[in-house]
Amino acid sequence: MNRVAIFILFTSFLLSSCNSASSVQADPQTPAAYIENKGSDTMVNLALAWAEKYQSDHPNVRISVTGGGSGTGIAALINGTVDVANASRQIKQEEIEEAKANGGNPVEFVVARDAIAVIVNPNNPVSQLTLQQISDIYSGKINNWKEVGGEDRPIVRLSRETNSGTHVYFLETVLRLGEKENKTLFSMDTLLLPSSEGIIIEVRQNPNAIGYDGLGYVPADLKVIAIAKEAGGVYVLPSIATVNDKSYAVARDLYMYTNGEPTGILKEYLDWIFSPEAQQIVAELGFVPVLTPSPVSSLTGIP
């Protein structure tokens, strides 16, 4: 009795699997393809939004997106565990060499642009700073808000951890003012917070705090500082328009890296990322598109 039941189960299983196999062959679409996508925490929301949209239009493709940091993503690409690495900084020379030693060949795509906003508590009367002032604040030369036109309060400096691409970018562009031989360091008492969220929570409740974060992550209830490139220059607030015309000083490119020229599904996905549809998502998340989409969205500011 028992054996008969198992036999029936088994055959029906065989039959059904035959059925499904033939239906896949009948289907014009290829079976599910997987794209592993990992890297920059700055880009993780963007990469997720792209992946979700692309998957809903292409049900045969599965894209998994994880964060961890630019370095983590590039390391994973070098080790061959992901197909696409997201990075908020350009790949380093030694990383390229390491990849080549592993038989790889990283190919670079600038998929979006990002501006870093300097943020303070809404109750802080300071609303504009020069790059030099921000550099002096973070390097410890300016320690009180009254030195930059604010109240008599100590300055609490907030930064991302040293392994964050945003941290390195901020160090090079703001603290060192983009000068290669400049060796300015963060003041030792700079608070290094492990997440964007930590910085936002602290700035929201602490009137002494100054922080920085990707424009895409700054909530509306915090005050964004207008930045001038030099003393006497024009103070510019970050927005899609000001990043596009390069008048805002603290903006950068966001990259995706693949191992070798992408082919097949991967190529289709990357091509789609440069389409107006995908770049529209970039704008919606507060980042800056690489190509100008319809004139309406390119002129709207950050919500």
Place this chain on the structure above:
Amino acid sequence: MEKSLNWREFVITRLIKASGYSAILFVALIFIFLLREGLPALSDVKIAELFSVRWYPIEEYFGILPLLTGSLIVTLGAALIAVPFGIGTAVYISEIAPRWVREILKPLVELLGGLPSVVLGFLGILVLSPFLRVFLDLPTGLTAFTGSLLLGGIAVPTIVSVAEDALDSVPRAYREGAWALGATRWQTIWRVTLPAAKSGVLTAVMLGIGRAIGETMTVMMVTGNAPVLALKLGSLFSPVRTMTATIAAEMGEVANGSTHYHVLFFIGMVLFLISLGVNIAASSVVFRAKKRAERILS
């Protein structure tokens, strides 16, 4: 029949013995691994640099002193909070509380011990740190003290439940003897019950401190992680960076085999040696106390 029983007993004894010795084996293996990965740091970085005061690994500053003092000050603060509070709670539960209170309190304390540390960390940044900033008029609420308070909270359940067990196992005759001699309840607790349970209470304290010094997530979220040398008492109220938070924050992104990687393992080694030292100190105290007790009794 008898033969099979012998055989079974043989296997079971061996199994129990093996699991006992495996603890030693694992600790030894971990230590060897730490040595192998951590010691190269000494050849990569000069010792003077390793014990300097600037930690900024992406520019090759590998001074671990700020991290060491950061860990110590947070742990010290946590111990100052958790030890009296934990032992006090244990004494209350075991000696003073009526039966029904005890029946409610003990599971509640143990529930507190099961709270995930990331939850406590969120509580720390959202509630405790803003409160401390305003209440103590500090520049920021993300300080060593905030970490100490939360770590104290994490260590208390461990201390309470181990110390309470130790107090509970003191024979009732000891207390009755003290009462018969006319000792008050407080005198009985302070002079008789607590000393009798000394080794268990000390173990509780050690486990609690061990829990505090090894805690990572909460500390990383609330202490601000600024690598500043913490030498004065005032440092308790400024941001610090602990060794555990440093390893947790940086290990994920470090290149395998680089100087930074070896230095992080070196920090792990230092942490290991600290907890080893604390444990040896504690067990030698317990051991000495036992010997004295035996001498008096014999």
